[in-house]
Amino acid sequence: MQTPIVVQEVHKNFGEVKALRDISFTVNEGELFGLIGPDGAGKSTLFRILTTLLLADKGKATVNGLDVVKDYKAIRKIVGYMPGRFSLYQDLTVQENLDFFATIFNTTVKENYGLIEEIYVQIAPFKDRPAGKLSGGMKQKLALCCALVHKPTVLFLDEPTTGVDPVSRKEFWEMLQRLRQKGIAILVSTPYMDEAILCGRVALIQNGALLKIDTPQQITREFSKPLWAVKAKQMYRLIQDLRSFEDTDSCYAFGEYLHLTLKHGEADVDKLRAYLQPKGHEQFDMVPITAGIEDCFMELMKSEKQQ
């Protein structure tokens, strides 16, 4: 079996804009690989190159051993692609969309029903409804069914969970885990950092360049600085006080807490406490914590900028 996705030193410019800079990575068999980064990072451009819809300026990429330039016709038959923008036919019903995509790939819904069954049963009650009238979560499920209907060996999902609520997002990822177990290699992109943890490996991408490729566990393990979670009754005042402290390295809001790094780590803690003492913060709490993917991403963004 060929490696599902191999990307080697791919570059792409749009005029002055460097959309992709020297991108290299590999997605292995049965792997759920996440491309994590904000809007404009270059995720969709990379997807379009890998699905043979766009030519790279430089570099090489293969899907299942097939070259994205030379073998584009063969690639199109074996990959499933869910573009970022909802791209099913809004005026066709759920059932008609599925039949349409099956027919295009010279197959029938029945033939590969086993693969989509679990997802399809959730939208089956709406099978006669036009796709345009479905809710966000339902649209995503239908789009996934359409991308799977010809039993692809590699699946490309470009931001399938953007704008989708946390519950539907969770269900969607559970479906991806099961598809992965069926041996389908999946490349999925997302702007939600918390979804990184659900991938086998991830590449963090920002401004067209990869910041890091590894398992999410390893990435968080490599966070180099001691990190604290801090809170007090008046969070807005606390954030301003902490940012004015001379030895604060970074201070960001993270849900209920602020995440804080100090220039000299542990050595600054006593000084910080002494600095905060006269400010009289009520219900003050400061505990050491381990970093999450989002902490790492922000740290990597910062070092990227300094380079």
Add this chain to the structure above:
Amino acid sequence: MQPIVTNALTKKFGSFIATNAITFEVKQGEIFGFLGANGAGKTTAMRMLCGLLRPSSGTAKVAGYDVYTQADKVKQNIGYMSQRFSLYEDLKVKENIRFYGGIYGLRNGEIKEKTERLLQKLGMEAEADQLVSALPLGWKQKLAFSVAILHDPSIVFLDEPTGGVDPVTRRQFWDLIYEAANRGVTVFVTTHYMDEAEYCDRVSIMVDGRIQALDTPRQLKAQFGAESMDDVFLQLARGK
């Protein structure tokens, strides 16, 4: 005056009840998080509160105006910003400010004065003649937010203002929200990021057209025995 007061506010589309008798108040200077699953009725509720959609029944006053009889007044006295659409990319920074100032009926002198003050405050004087499309995302957001409150509304509606934005810019945006709230601007915000729910003074969660929970993040977590707002949300939205 409370910026938002509703009583049994309802919207039906045929036999479908999109928003089902919601009753709540938003206080002056509060950051109010309006959460719910896709299809729970958030957008419909928000459209009614912004004077864009006539309710089927119930009452609502926004910025002191009745959404049935004074919808135009409502529109003039609120700010609105969404992630998807807020600034014209092919207009210059200064043109965008002028455009929104005009829309909100500010006089020319006022617009001129406000433009200068705003550009100075944002540190964007040098970019006044640049196209918005050329600005970095963080700056665009700052500008979009400032433009949404250019006419000094007592309340601003933010519809998923941080979707798809990088983690640093997302936090910078919340700094702006905090700052505005600190000045007394009421902020009504929707988001799919549950960590952002924690930044709100109070949060409501809609499920199937109804407000199923409304309290401070701390109280909600206690009430549901949850570790995080994510847990609270999952319990509510899944437990139907």
